[in-house]
Amino acid sequence: MSGELPYDRILREYLTGELRVLNAHLPGKQKSLADLWDEEYPHVLCNDGSVHLFKRKELRYLDSLIDSGERKALLLPILIEVNAGRGEMAVLCPGEVEKKVIQKVLDMPLDVREGRVTIYRPQLALVRKRLKTTTQYIFSPQL
Amino acid sequence: MPQLIKVTRPTKIELIKLRRRLSLASRIQKLIKDRVSILVMEFLQIAGQTVEVKRGLLDDFSAMYKALSLAAGYHGYIALEKEFTASEGGLEIAAGLRNIGGVKIPAFELKKTRQALRGYSLIDTSSWLDRTAELSEKCLEAIVELAELQRSMAQLGMEINRTKRIVNALEYLIIPSLQATIKYLNMKFEERDREEKSRLKRVKVLLERK
Numbered sequence: 001m002s003g004e005l006p007y008d009r010i011l012r013e014y015l016t017g018e019l020r021v022l023n024a025h026l027p028g029k030q031k032s033l034a035d036l037w038d039e040e041y042p043h044v045l046c047n048d049g050s051v052h053l054f055k056r057k058e059l060r061y062l063d064s065l066i067d068s069g070e071r072k073a074l075l076l077p078i079l080i081e082v083n084a085g086r087g088e089m090a091v092l093c094p095g096e097v098e099k100k101v102i103q104k105v106l107d108m109p110l111d112v113r114e115g116r117v118t119i120y121r122p123q124l125a126l127v128r129k130r131l132k133t134t135t136q137y138i139f140s141p142q143l
Numbered sequence: 144m145p146q147l148i149k150v151t152r153p154t155k156i157e158l159i160k161l162r163r164r165l166s167l168a169s170r171i172q173k174l175i176k177d178r179v180s181i182l183v184m185e186f187l188q189i190a191g192q193t194v195e196v197k198r199g200l201l202d203d204f205s206a207m208y209k210a211l212s213l214a215a216g217y218h219g220y221i222a223l224e225k226e227f228t229a230s231e232g233g234l235e236i237a238a239g240l241r242n243i244g245g246v247k248i249p250a251f252e253l254k255k256t257r258q259a260l261r262g263y264s265l266i267d268t269s270s271w272l273d274r275t276a277e278l279s280e281k282c283l284e285a286i287v288e289l290a291e292l293q294r295s296m297a298q299l300g301m302e303i304n305r306t307k308r309i310v311n312a313l314e315y316l317i318i319p320s321l322q323a324t325i326k327y328l329n330m331k332f333e334e335r336d337r338e339e340k341s342r343l344k345r346v347k348v349l350l351e352r353k
Contacts, residue, residue: 025242025244052239082181125184138179
């Protein structure tokens, strides 16, 4: 912006950078449970170049929740969308397997709307407790 | 009282710029507030787990030392030392990172803990030593888990502090000063309008007199 003071420019860049950092950890590409099962160190590469490691214990737990034929359909990490200023979160469910997993973890029936399952904070805590490495947050800047 | 932001010239363009900046700052504040609340939730969860694991580890340690002293009493220290030397082996830990809302925290996983053969002679030793070995393996797993949890807590704590400072700066400094400057500029424009109106009235009166 022309005529902008250095302080303001720094502030603007810092705030925009903060927004960029929020989603830098997202995986470049999700991997199926079947693919991760065969890896010695199950992991995905993130957009910021870091490696996100999955715990075998959690993969075994996920495997116990689904049928063996569904291993290829379950994409990991499962993404949890956080909407700014709202108390609810949404688990992104491109397929039925993700819904099945979340339903079994929470032990309650859930509805998928526009490829998302809405959950609330207490439920989020439960999901994160069981699936620490196999879920990741995605921050949505839309208001 | 919020400080006014220095504007080069009080113009409408400046006002539009400030309004844009205010909307950006408000959006970011909401996002960062959500991030802080998620980080706090994760921190509390990890703190709870740390307490649980630490308590379990202390119980396991005490059981392990009991079993060890029984084994030492049964076999004698020299024989036990000999068996321990034979069973020495390396540890394999898979270390990586996991991410919680932009915070990189370590993830450790102990590999090959439970072994069918531990290296010591099964003929010369008793089940007391097996029990000791089993408990010490359990302790090892808990130590690795505790290391991960404690490091995660430290990392999350630092990030919560940093993010809270940003939220506070936005909430108590940046957004109020932007709002105050916008208000100041609006008042300035209204004042200009009033001046213009009174000037026109004066000119009209002068023209009428002529």
